[in-house]
Amino acid sequence: MPLWPAPRAAGPVDAVVALPGSKSITNRALLLAALADAPTVLERPLRARDTALMAAALRSLGAGVEDAGAGGGDWRVVPARLRGPADVDCGLAGTVMRFVPPVAALAEGTVRFDGDPHARTRPMGPVLRALRDLGAEVDDGGRGTLPFALHGRGRLPGGEVVVDASASSQFVSALLLAAPRYDEGVVVRHEGPPVPSLPHIAMTVHMLRAAGADVDDEGPDRWRVAPGPLAGGTVAVEPDLSNAAPFLAAALVTGGRVTVPGWPRSTTQAGDALRGLLLAMGADVALTDEGLTVTGTGRVHGVDVDLHDVGELTPTVAAVAALAEGPSRLRGIAHLRGHETDRLAALAAEVGRLGGDVEETGDGLVVRPRPLSGGTWRSYADHRMATAGAVLGLLVDGVEVEDVGTTGKTLPGFTGLWARMLGVEDRGAGLPEGPG
Ligand SMILES: O=C(O)C1=C[C@@H](OP(=O)(O)O)[C@@H](O)[C@H](O)C1
Numbered sequence: 203m204p205l206w207p208a209p210r211a212a213g214p215v216d217a218v219v220a221l222p223g224s225k226s227i228t229n230r231a232l233l234l235a236a237l238a239d240a241p242t243v244l245e246r247p248l249r250a251r252d253t254a255l256m257a258a259a260l261r262s263l264g265a266g267v268e269d270a271g272a273g274g275g276d277w278r279v280v281p282a283r284l285r286g287p288a289d290v291d292c293g294l295a296g297t298v299m300r301f302v303p304p305v306a307a308l309a310e311g312t313v314r315f316d317g318d319p320h321a322r323t324r325p326m327g328p329v330l331r332a333l334r335d336l337g338a339e340v341d342d343g344g345r346g347t348l349p350f351a352l353h354g355r356g357r358l359p360g361g362e363v364v365v366d367a368s369a370s371s372q373f374v375s376a377l378l379l380a381a382p383r384y385d386e387g388v389v390v391r392h393e394g395p396p397v398p399s400l401p402h403i404a405m406t407v408h409m410l411r412a413a414g415a416d417v418d419d420e421g422p423d424r425w426r427v428a429p430g431p432l433a434g435g436t437v438a439v440e441p442d443l444s445n446a447a448p449f450l451a452a453a454l455v456t457g458g459r460v461t462v463p464g465w466p467r468s469t470t471q472a473g474d475a476l477r478g479l480l481l482a483m484g485a486d487v488a489l490t491d492e493g494l495t496v497t498g499t500g501r502v503h504g505v506d507v508d509l510h511d512v513g514e515l516t517p518t519v520a521a522v523a524a525l526a527e528g529p530s531r532l533r534g535i536a537h538l539r540g541h542e543t544d545r546l547a548a549l550a551a552e553v554g555r556l557g558g559d560v561e562e563t564g565d566g567l568v569v570r571p572r573p574l575s576g577g578t579w580r581s582y583a584d585h586r587m588a589t590a591g592a593v594l595g596l597l598v599d600g601v602e603v604e605d606v607g608t609t610g611k612t613l614p615g616f617t618g619l620w621a622r623m624l625g626v627e628d629r630g631a632g633l634p635e636g637p638g
């Protein structure tokens with residue numbers, strides 16, 4: 203497995219870092235566009251492994267997804283009658299493995315799903331059970347995980363369904379996104395411990411409404427989507443705010459300054475919580491017409507925070523916490539055990555390997571900063587583990603990140619962006635990008 207020598211910061215960073223589009227918005231927009239009545243143009247979509255997999259999945263079901271725009275970076279989606287047989291590669295993308303089956307249930311014919319080895323361990327059962335309850339024929343050998351197949355009949359009755367979404371908000375989003383096309387729409391009720399990542403469900407509701415769907419999200423743990431058409435048009439994709447995390451963290455831990463242009467004033471992206479988190483950890487934070495500017499103050503505070511709503515920020519927050527002046531407690535993130543890897547175990551193991559002290563708790567991590575030294579930082583095919591290693595490497599000599607190309611899941615060209623921020627040569631340029 204190739205190693206990437208994470209560059210040390212020679213001093214405070216001072217950079218403007220333009221980031222590509224949001225994974226979560228791009229994959230929702232692609233899917234809604236494929237179910238619409240007319241073509242849609244996605245402006246500045248994320249072009250990365252997760253979104254390429256979503257595009258390929260929708261193409262395999264009959265939709266057109268073509269390059270568009272002046273530089274060819276936009277996407278034009280042309281809806282079509284959905285049909286199998288098809289094979290969908292989910293890679294390691296939660297948004298593909300959870301969001302596409304409810305679309306495949308509308309296709310005529312058999313659609314088979316599989317993914318990377320670790321994808322077969324990610325929780326999936328509640329979506330498959332719910333689809334059965336809504337009238338779909340699902341063949342998963344009783345496993346409740348990938349691989350599985352759906353045998354579609356070209357339509358789905360829909361109706362009311364109860365789901366335990368405590369393992370992933372994506373279970374709810376999945377059932378809502380295709381629901382306007384079900385005969386009766388859908389009512390989803392959650393029963394179980396609290397649903398994580400609620401901003402992502404708000405994003406689903408917001409994007410459904412923007413496409414013309416009638417959505418009721420008034421009740422706690424209850425969502426209703428009425429049957430009806432979805433409109434085409436143009437969707438402008440915001441920059442990926444969660445992927446801003448390691449860059450903004452670099453400003454904090456080096457006492458420097460990083461601006462991310464195009465930061466929306468109002469958004470449903472979970473990454474917007476970085477403003478409050480980095481402020482609590484010692485940064486100055488300013489949202490202006492130029493974008494979001496984070497400035498380090500020379501102090502890095504430990505924090506006691508509940509990251510239940512914004513779990514995908516955890517690897518960066520844990521890396522900053524390991525470099526802080528005092529201990530941190532990160533709570534509400536038991537569900538991270540079902541992410542790209544068991545992120546709680548991975549962070550404890552990898553910070554520990556560098557000499558740090560990260561303890562797993564029932565629902566999170568306790569980080570006690572200690573002097574760190576260089577070593578190999580394993581990524582576990584997790585893009586956010588790889589970028590967390592890069593943050594530590596800013597202040598710790600000799601951190602070598604294994605399989606940095608795994609950042610291509612949501613952020614192709616990561617090492618180039620990182621090197622440019624630091625004003626150093628890109629030593630990741632020749633390394634493979636994609637599944638490790
Ligand atoms: O719907 C989405 O786009 C996402 C929902 C969240 O998943 P979980 O609810 O499984 O944490 C988030 O962590 C993931 O990165 C993207």
Ligand SMILES: C=C(OP(=O)(O)O)C(=O)O
Pocket residue numbers: 294295296297514541542586612
């Ligand atoms: C949890 C994540 O991804 P996925 O969409 O694969 O669930 C993530 O990007 O942090």
